Amino acid sequence: MLIDHPLLGPRDASEFIYMGDAKLLNRPNWKSQNSKTKFLDYGYLRKNPAGVHKELWYHEQGDRSWLVVTRNTVTHEILKVELARDTKGK
Amino acid sequence: MKYSGFKVLWEGLKGNTGWKPLWRKPDPKKNYDIIIVGGGGHGLATAYYLAEKFKITNIAVVEKGWLGSGNIGRNTTIIRSNYLLPQNQPFYEFSLKLWENLEQELNYNSMVSQRGVLNIFHSDSQRDAFVRRGNAMLMSGADxxxxxxxxxxxxxxxxxxxxxxxxIKGGLWQPRGGTVRHDAVAWGYAKEADSRGVDIIENCETTNFLIKNGRCYGVETTKGVIKSKKVGVCVAGSSSQVMGKIGINLPIESHVLQAFVSEGLKPVIPGVITFGAGHFYVSQSNKGGLVFGGDIDGYNSYAQRGNLPVIEDVCEGGVALMPMIGRARLLRTWGGIMDMSMDGSPIIDKTKIRNLYFNGGWCYGGFKATPASGFCYAHLLATDKPHNDAKDFLFNRFERGRLIDEKGQGNQPNLH
Structure with a gap:
């Protein structure tokens, strides 16, 4: 797979480490109501879709940026690549 | 149908005209006691043990494709019980004991071959870890x-x-480990389950569950509605898809694991050998092909095919361990979808919906677990209580912080 890095252009996926579902960007507040349930959901439960999936890739063998990659898990087609810092909170 | 040496001889004389199909192709009835969703190795084993040990025979196994079309026919066929943790090791040893008696029990040649599993170590500290693991194995009654x-x-x-x-500094050796003809496991369980009255319904995809007041009372399928008192889901890589139909998120990611077969060679590899410094394991099939594999690709996938970097990595590991295979040509590679759980260990449990049960999260270790998984799942479905050897494979271990993390990697499935 080639990941079209927003700053560096197309890079081989093997330069990256896959870090899971992009929902990990939105960490629950430990002081919120039901924070125990929210952290169970955050830490362990996943939608794991067959189809379009937003996920985190860390460019360890490159510029160490965190990317949010929108990818189809059935075809491995990469639909969109963004810097994680640009998507945070959206 | 009964197999015996005499029968083989007799059929040889008759031109092999007397062999019959091993299971029927029934249409689904309106009602069953138990429906098992997923006709793979675990689902068929569950049906068999429900019928044989718990005397429940009004069962349907509904399978999306044809029987044995999933991971039971896509794995690298290794059986072993060389785990470390006390929640895991007794379960896998129970499984290995069931494997040892499987062919007699099913009257079917699944080519269970206990040719040994050898884990190579390369440093003093790795030897210490393997000594500890070996002691854990001995304490569970394994060899x-x-x-x-x-x-x-x-x-x-x-x-x-x-x-x-x-x-190479040495190896941890389990002589009772080995390999099994994987498809024959599905066929053997299907044959014996069918002969006890279990309906195996192929090409019948489960599209939804029938739920009322928090109770499950059947499934909707592509062959119509089928009702039952209990429903057991057992669909490996598709676990999140099937449970997602009723909005249940699982502690599972689906990943692709690749496997490889070389051209046929003369017998060279005596058992199963694993590399301790990288991820590579190999055995030799009865046809002579080297069957080997390594790490999962590491990203969510339902594609049943992987990418080239992992192929390169696995082959590098192989050549580092045994340079002689450098000239063997690769015949075939393929991928299967693994239901990678968050701690690398499986789940056999009830769900929050009554009468709906779940078995999954086997990661890439489901094949060796087939008999015990079926047995323990049958125990849960029949008695509503977990089997003693699977009593820790529960959903609530994640919220209680009692993970069964064999590799100590934390909640990141692609590291298990």
Whole structure:
């Protein structure tokens, strides 16, 4: 797979480490109501879709940026690549 | 149908005209006691043990494709019980004991071949870890012994003992481990379940569950509505898809694991050998092909095919361990979808919906677990209580912080 890095252009996926579902960007507040349930959901439960999936890739063998990659898990087609810092909170 | 040496001889004389299909192709009835969603190895084993041990025979196994079309026919066929943690090891040893008696029990030749599993180590600290693992195996009643370099040179002289980066210091040896003809496991369980009255319904995809007041009372399928008192889901890589139909998120990611077969070679590899410094394991099939594999690709996938970097990595590991295979040509590679759980261990449990049960999260270790998974799942479905050897494989271990993390990697599935 080639990941079209927003700053560096197309890079081989093997330069990256896959870090899971992009929902990990939105960490629950430990002081919120039901924070125990929210952290169970955050830490362990996943939608794991067959189809379009937003996920985190860390460019360890490159510029160490965190990317949010929108990818189809059935075809491995990469639909969109963004810097994680640009998507945070959206 | 009963198999015997006499029957084989008799059919040989009659031109093999007397063999019959091993299972019927029934249409689904309106009602069952138990429906098992997923006709793979675990689902068929569950049906068999429900019928044989718990005397429940009004069962349907509904399968999306044809029987044995999933991971039961896509794995690298290894059986072993060389786990460390007390929640895991007794379960896998129970499974290995069931494997040892499987062919007699099912009257079917699944080619259970206990040719040994050898885990190579390359450093002093790795030896210490393997000694500990070996002791855990012995305490569960399994067999294990530590082999030094001299013993290894007799057993597997072709390894690269003097590899300058990963010199071989010895190995942990489980003689009772080995390989099994994987499809034959599905066929054997299907044959015996069918002969006890279980309906195996192929090409019948489960599209939804029938739920009322928090209770499950059947499934909707592509062959119509089927009702039952209990429903057991057992669909491996598709677990999140099936449970997602009723909005249940699982502690599972689906990943692709690749496997490889070389061209057929003369017998060279005596058992199963694993590399301790990278992820590579190999055995030789009865047809002579080297069957090997390594890590999962590491990203969510339902594609049943992987990418080239992992192929390169696995082959590098193989050549580092046994340079002689460098000239063997790769015949075939393929991928299967693994239901990678968050701690690398499986789940056999009830769900929050009554009468709906779940079995999954086997990661890439589901094949060796087939008999015990079926047995323990049958126990849960029949008695509503977990089997003693699977009593820790529960959903609530994640919220309670009692993970069964065999590799100590934390909640990141692609590291298990």
């Amino acid at each position: 294990a012994s530590l082999l030094g370099v001299d013993a290894l040179k007799k057993l597997v002289p072709f390894l690269d003992f003097q590899n300058s980066r990963f010199p």
